[in-house]
Amino acid sequence: MYNSIESFxxxxxxxxxARIDYLMNQxxxxxxxxxxxxxxVNQYNIFPNERQxxxxxxxVMKIKESIMWIPK
Numbered sequence: 001m002y003n004s005i006e007s008f009x010x011x012x013x014x015x016x017x018a019r020i021d022y023l024m025n026q027x028x029x030x031x032x033x034x035x036x037x038x039x040x041v042n043q044y045n046i047f048p049n050e051r052q053x054x055x056x057x058x059x060v061m062k063i064k065e066s067i068m069w070i071p072k
Contacts, residue, residue: 003068022046023060024067033057
């Protein structure tokens with residue numbers, strides 16, 4: 001379990017954590033996979049390509065129940 005953003009950063013490092021946190025916040029805001037993909041990959045290059053986006057997306061889907069500081 002990750003009870004704070006600091007424990008999450010300590011485990012995953014800044015870059016990966018920032019991308020995961022970005023995706024979690026977009027999901028909480030009610031955005032769909034395709035909406036997030038368009039902005040994160042095509043407009044702002046938060047992810048260099050769709051393959052990396054999909055990999056992090058799948059990881060987020062796997063661990064999202066373990067992230068406690070983000071309201072559900």
